[in-house]
Amino acid sequence: MKAFVFPGQGSQYCGMAKDLYEAFPKAKELMEQANEILGYRITDIMFTGSEEELRQTMHTQPAIFLHSMAAASQLPSEGVAMTAGHSLGEYSALCFAGAISFEEGVRIVAERGRLMQQAADQNPGTMAAIIGMQDSALEGLLAEASGEGVVQAANFNSPGQIVISGNVAAVRKAVELAPSHGARMAKEIAVSGAFHSPLMKPAEDKLAAALETVTISDARVPVCMNAVARPVVDAAEIRRNLVLQLTSSVLWTQSIGEMGKAGVSEFVEVGPQKVLQGLIKRIEKGAALSGFDTARDIQGS
Numbered sequence: 001m002k003a004f005v006f007p008g009q010g011s012q013y014c015g016m017a018k019d020l021y022e023a024f025p026k027a028k029e030l031m032e033q034a035n036e037i038l039g040y041r042i043t044d045i046m047f048t049g050s051e052e053e054l055r056q057t058m059h060t061q062p063a064i065f066l067h068s069m070a071a072a073s074q075l076p077s078e079g080v081a082m083t084a085g086h087s088l089g090e091y092s093a094l095c096f097a098g099a100i101s102f103e104e105g106v107r108i109v110a111e112r113g114r115l116m117q118q119a120a121d122q123n124p125g126t127m128a129a130i131i132g133m134q135d136s137a138l139e140g141l142l143a144e145a146s147g148e149g150v151v152q153a154a155n156f157n158s159p160g161q162i163v164i165s166g167n168v169a170a171v172r173k174a175v176e177l178a179p180s181h182g183a184r185m186a187k188e189i190a191v192s193g194a195f196h197s198p199l200m201k202p203a204e205d206k207l208a209a210a211l212e213t214v215t216i217s218d219a220r221v222p223v224c225m226n227a228v229a230r231p232v233v234d235a236a237e238i239r240r241n242l243v244l245q246l247t248s249s250v251l252w253t254q255s256i257g258e259m260g261k262a263g264v265s266e267f268v269e270v271g272p273q274k275v276l277q278g279l280i281k282r283i284e285k286g287a288a289l290s291g292f293d294t295a296r297d298i299q300g301s
Contacts, residue, residue, distance in 0.1 A: 002266040003082040003224075003259055004075075004096060005280070006068045006089035008250075009195075011272040012060050017067040018047040020074075023295035027070035030102065034066050037106045042066060057120070057192055061088050061113030062106060067293075068092040068271030069102060074298045075270065082231060082264055084224040086276060087155070087196070087250050088112070090242070096270075097219040099238055104214045111210045112203075116246070119203035120193020127154055127165045127191045128175050132184025135253075138162060141181040145174035154196035155250040158282040163189070165197035196250055204246040211239055229254035231262065256283040268292065 020027040021043065035041045045053055046063045053059060069092060077096070085093035088109065095105040133141070138153060142164070145151050149167030151174055156162055164174055171188065178186035194200065216239050222231030227244040229251035256267075256279075267284070269276045269291035277289045292298050 001081045001263040002079050002268065003084065003264045004072070004080050004093070004268050004270050005083070005276050006085035006092035006096070007064065007269065007271045007273060007276050008085065008087035008089040009057070009060050009064065011275050012054050012063055012067075013272060014049065014051055014054060016046050016054075016063060016272050017043075017070055019295040020067070020070045020298075021047070023299070024070070024074050026073045030070050030073055031066060033103070034062065034106045037103060038062060038110055055192070057117040058110070058113040061116075062110045064088055064272060065092055065095075065105060065109045069095060069105070071292045071298065072096050072270050075268075075292060075301075080221060080268075082222050082224060082259055082262065083219075084255055084259065085226075086252055087226065087245070089271065089276075090223070090226055090245065092271065093223050094216075094219065094238065094242075097221050097223050099217050099219040099223065099235065100214065108210060108214050112207055112246075115203035115206050115210070116193060116195065116200060119200050120195075122202055123194065123199040124168065125150075125166055125194025125197065125199045126168045126171045126188055127163055127194060128171050128186060128188045130162045130164060130174070130178050130183050130186050132160050133162065133178060133182045135159075135162065137181045141174055141177055141183075144177055144181075145170050148173040150194075150198050152197050153249045154194075156253040157250075158253055158279040160184075161279070161282075165194045166199065167194070196246070196248060198247055200246045204243060207246060208243045211242060224255045224259050226250045226252070226255065229258055231258070252279065253283055256280055260284045260287065266290075
């Protein structure tokens with residue numbers, strides 16, 4: 001059984017999707033449509049913008065969504081039994097699965113990016129990667145660090161790779177304490193906010209209101225969703241989970257495990273870079289892995 005998986009924030013790179021735009025008329029059409037919907041040329045930022053400009057959440061999110069959907073537009077959908085996306089990538093997964101239209105996907109992803117950037121400015125925070133520590137040791141580490149403020153698990157990326165998120169002082173305290181809890185390495189990540197933590201609450205409330213204006217349909221194929229780590233088809237549940245996702249942990253390890261149990265043995269990453277393939281390799285060791293990022297990837301398939 002085959003699944004398409006879609007990357008999230010952090011996978012962007014300068015020049016992303018330029019070759020897709022030039023090689024495939026359908027991809028070019030989607031990108032020009034997105035420029036029109038957004039009211040500015042996101043493609044200029046993707047193709048020739050600076051790294052700093054591309055790293056701004058309000059630009060990063062539509063850029064990654066657009067790259068993923070442009071690549072997906074060149075791939076046959078037959079035989080794809082399930083989808084999933086990491087954080088922002090969940091919107092790409094839902095669009096591919098027919099739960100959200102491309103047009104509404106562009107609008108809501110841009111709004112999500114804007115709201116998250118706004119929340120990050122309002123409630124400054126940070127994130128850190130904790131490497132080589134057992135998931136079971138996390139609770140003790142977070143309890144000890146929480147004396148300094150809010151801190152929680154943001155992403156369970158793969159066994160031994162957890163990302164935490166919260167107030168700067170609390171996250172830095174957790175980084176300092178992590179080796180004593182069994183971590184091989186702990187390192188703060190250069191991000192613009194404390195994503196997937198309670199500090200995103202202002203964005204969560206506004207995103208819920210924005211999602212009310214979006215038509216969400218039942219998915220054509222199940223989407224294994226971040227907040228619940230199980231396949232979802234029902235439109236009402238999809239809507240609830242998208243709101244929940246902003247302040248909840250991304251249960252990626254658990255999601256891929258569930259997909260494996262459901263019979264998925266082949267994972268295809270659609271979008272920029274190969275981050276998810278690296279994570280899945282450590283979660284579902286026997287799975288077949290491939291990816292479509294560039295025009296060459298697609299032309300060679």
